[in-house]
Amino acid sequence: MIRFLRSALVFLFDLFAVAIAWCGGLLLRFNFDLPSEYVRLAFLGLGGLLVVHAVACRWAGLYRGMWVFASLPDLKRVLKAVAVSGVALLVWVALDRGGTAIPRSMIVLYPVLLLLVMGGGRAAWRMWKEHRLYGGLIAQGKPVVIVGAGRGGAMLMRELERSPDWRVVALVDDDLGKWGMELFGIPIVGGLGALPEVLREFKASHVILAMPSAATETLRRATDIGVRAGAHVFTVPGLEELMNGRVSISAMRPVEIEDLLGREPVSIDTENVQAMLAGRTVLVTGAGGSIGSELCRQLSRFEPGILILLESSEFALYSVEQWFARNRPDVRVVPLAGDVKDGVRLEEVFSAWAPQIVFHAAAYKHVPLMEVGNAWQAVRNNVLGTLQVATHAERYGAERFVFISTDKAVNPTNVMGATKRLAEMVCEALHSFGTKATQFEVVRFGNVLGSTGSVIPKFAEQIAHGGPVTVTHPEINRYFMSIPEAAQLVLQASAMGHGGEVFVLDMGEPVKIVDLARNMIRLSGYSDDEIRIEFTGLRPGEKLYEELLADAEATMETPHPKLRIARSRSVPEAFLDEVREWLSQPAPVSDDDVRSGLKRWVPEYVPANHGVKSVESGQAQVREQV
Structure with missing residues (x-):
């Protein structure tokens, strides 16, 4: 009822606008002294135009939009209605004898007066309504400077106008043509270089980045x-969604280190991945780990028939199972506790479920821990575990076996990599040398942001405790990519593989860990003097530079720009028997x-000798300290 009344x-206002435009036009034509012979014409014309305009307004869909949000689409509808009325008048004039x-x-x-009344009325209503709703907020909120005066900045300002928490005081943009102009x-x-001075002048301590299409280098510089300059820097994730009206300003967050690492969004061939996974029984080992759990989340998009989660950690298995219960209850999930070294358990799992696709992500990955005192356990988990799962997959006729590897496998200097x-x-x-029933594929990539044991959570914890932030060496660098990006590329590689390939993911440019630490310190609002960086020396098995390809390997391009295939040396036929015996x-x-x-x-494999001690010497040192 309220909508009908509104x-x-x-509708009555638009008809009133016709009366104002018609009568007002006649009065203007005759300098507000309408001749008596035109009075009858005025009433006759008004009646006809009201009928025509009523039909035109309905046809143009003028009553679907809300006046308080009157915008360009509403103006287009007004123009349509005015155009129909104007054409009707033109036809009348042409036929009038x-x-x-x-x-x-x-x-x-x-038509000019009609457009002014209809469009102006709507604009005036919106201005009055917004002033009544938000006018009291104009002088409130924290002063903020927006970086970027393009479409993104304009949409962001519109959102901020309605927020009591923020007050935009200035904008900066590197486009010289915009300097000196105003936005709302x-x-x-x-420009961006003037930001420190602008912050001082307007007494602002907050900056919001509104640059959805800017290069990472520009974002990093800003x-x-x-x-x-001592400001708190924020960004709005998915600003394109904000521009489309699907994300509120409450999603605004501080700039994070992941925003500065330059990883572009990944595009994968979803049709081929869907064809590979839809309706299939899929097994993921290490399903509760950083990569394994994200892989499971990505897999759920492609409608697997059954998703089997194999994980040795009870809590990790519970966590990923609960995620599916909350977010994807439509996916049939089978959470199974088990160790990849346990042949009896693997036999039970494969005989019961006969998975068609296997993603093997279970592994020990922490380099220093595996280097001293745990080397044989690394061999058992990483090599024996892989052999066990792979042979069961082959025996039970799995179509694909995808092994998740690491850049540390290239020219390894540590036990884990080897x-x-x-x-x-x-x-x-x-x-x-197998039965050829199963395609075996390897996907190799570097560090992932936020994974278990990653340097970024460690730095964040050290900063929260006031430092120091510990970096092993001033020249050490690493490749980084996001966990979702890695998981998507694993799926892409598995879909395009024919068996026997070692896929190498494009990790971009390596990042110096000391630069990563400095950026995290600054993003946390501290200077280098307030939280210092301390160099502790390379840890056991650690090397300065990671590589994605061994010296003896060559690569081939693939249809996907972020995937290449490494051609490694051939493996001798007696290899498997020798490894099994060992x-x-x-x-x-x-x-x-x-x-x-x-x-x-x-x-x-050339073991690094820095910091490596035997278990016995380490235990002796502990006894001595005790």
């Missing part, structure tokens, strides 16, 4: 300038014996 009132001729000037005066009454005062390379070779051997020896196996065994099959 539409009826707007009566005694009292309609003034030709009305062909212009009537707010001045554009200069953040750095703002942080150095075990991952040996596991890659296991997959290559099974592809070359893995079957009874524990314990010393760290030195593990390294010797790894070097036998991975000749490019």
